[in-house]
Each structure stands twice: as C-alpha cells, then as structure tokens.
Amino acid sequence: AQSVTQPDIHITVSEGASLELRCNYSYGATPYLFWYVQSPGQGLQLLLKYFSGDTLVQGIKGFEAEFKRSQSSFNLRKPSVHWSDAAEYFCAVAPLFRGTASKLTFGTGTRLQVTL
Amino acid sequence: SAVISQKPSRDICQRGTSLTIQCQVDSQVTMMFWYRQQPGQSLTLIATANQGSEATYESGFVIDKFPISRPNLTFSTLTVSNLSPEDSSIYLCSSKGPTYEQYFGPGTRLTVT
Numbered sequence: 001a002q003s004v005t006q007p008d009i010h011i012t013v014s015e016g017a018s019l020e021l022r023c024n025y026s027y028g029a030t031p032y033l034f035w036y037v038q039s040p041g042q043g044l045q046l047l048l049k050y051f052s053g054d055t056l057v058q059g060i061k062g063f064e065a066e067f068k069r070s071q072s073s074f075n076l077r078k079p080s081v082h083w084s085d086a087a088e089y090f091c092a093v094a095p096l097f098r099g100t101a102s103k104l105t106f107g108t109g110t111r112l113q114v115t116l
Numbered sequence: 117s118a119v120i121s122q123k124p125s126r127d128i129c130q131r132g133t134s135l136t137i138q139c140q141v142d143s144q145v146t147m148m149f150w151y152r153q154q155p156g157q158s159l160t161l162i163a164t165a166n167q168g169s170e171a172t173y174e175s176g177f178v179i180d181k182f183p184i185s186r187p188n189l190t191f192s193t194l195t196v197s198n199l200s201p202e203d204s205s206i207y208l209c210s211s212k213g214p215t216y217e218q219y220f221g222p223g224t225r226l227t228v229t
C-alpha cells in the first residue's frame with residue numbers, strides 16, 4: 001500500500017544539538033517530497049521540497065533534507081537546533097500520476113521539543 | 117509563495133448548525149484544497165476545489181456534509197454542515213504552487229458543543 005511514515009512521534013533535543021527527523025515512503029515511483037513545519041496554533045509552512053536532481057536540498061531556517069532512493073527516505077536535518085524550532089514537523093509526498101502530481105499525503109508528524 | 121487567509125480563525129458552534137469557512141489567496145491559483153486536522157493528528161484531505169467545476173471529494177467525505185464553493189481563482193468556501201462534536205477540528209485550506217508544493221492558510225479551529 002502507498003504510504004508515508006514518520007517513525008518518531010516525539011523527539012526531544014537540547015538547544016544547539018543536531019537534529020534528524022525520519023521520513024520513509026512507499027510508492028511505485030519516486031514521488032515529489034516535502035517537509036512542512038507547524039508551530040502551535042499556526043498553519044503549515046513549507047521548509048523544503050525535492051523533485052529531482054541533487055539529492056541534498058536546502059530549505060529555510062537552516063534545514064536540509066537528503067533523498068535516498070535506495071532507502072525510500074527523505075530525512076530532515078539541522079546541524080544546530082534553536083529553541084524556536086520546537087514545533088510539529090510533517091513529511092508529505094505528492095505521488096506522480098500520468099506525469100503530474102497534485103494531491104499531498106501527509107505523514108503522522110513528529111513533535112520536536114527543544115530543551116534549554 | 118502565495119499568502120492565504122482564512123476566516124474565521126476560530127469558532128464555537130452548537131450541534132446541528134453549520135459553519136462556513138472562507139479562504140482567500142493573494143494571487144490567482146488553479147487548484148485549492150481543503151484539509152481537516154483532528155486534535156493531535158495529521159492532515160487529511162477533504163476535497164480539491166477547481167474553479168469552474170465541482171469539487172472532488174476524498175473517500176469518506178461527501179458533498180452534503182462538506183459543500184464547497186469556488187467562485188473564482190482566488191477564493192473558496194468550505195461549509196461543515198449538521199455539526200456534531202466529532203467535527204471539532206482544525207480546517208485548513210491550501211493552494212497549489214507552480215511546482216506542486218502547497219501553501220497553507222493559518223487554519224480555522226472549530227469547536228462543536
């Protein structure tokens with residue numbers, strides 16, 4: 001079955017530490033891949049996206065993500081976390097259908113807590 | 117990126133009534149989407165709204181319960197009808213960007229009593 005999985009429901013890191021949030025997908029062809037962040041009481045903000053090309057993509061707020069086809073993964077990383085990064089992070093995929101993609105399917109989300 | 121606003125930002129409604137949520141985009145877009153986010157959960161797509169055609173609903177969502185209008189390329193409304201406590205959620209609209217990403221509004225928090 002087609003799916004997107006975020007294995008970690010909740011992660012706690014210390015401010016200044018590095019961060020990696022995991023995302024795995026299961027689709028016949030590589031979908032378009034996205035990471036979004038949702039701060040409490042807010043909508044979703046696009047952090048970064050991957051369609052093709054360089055497998056390491058840079059996003060906003062110092063985030064990056066690496067696409068690994070062999071592992072069907074698109075993990076989000078940040079070298080040094082700030083307290084303001086505490087939020088819910090969603091991985092999303094847009095499966096290709098007849099060469100185009102429209103609908104997003106979201107993972108279950110990872111809640112990031114940052115300790116000072 | 118598109119800037120999206122939603123009204124109202126939150127509301128408390130009585131069981132059996134309806135709530136209409138407005139979504140305004142600051143530029144013309146072909147595709148708009150409506151999502152539901154139940155408490156502590158991820159986002160679930162309700163329907164896709166294209167201007168000039170009927171909305172396309174996802175499995176488990178029906179037009180009688182979630183009627184959608186899309187009168188032009190910058191505006192859409194979602195009505196949640198015959199409210200029950202199970203409809204208490206955040207409802208978000210989004211628009212499709214030029215390269216398949218979506219941009220989201222701030223959401224409408226609905227509480228049904």
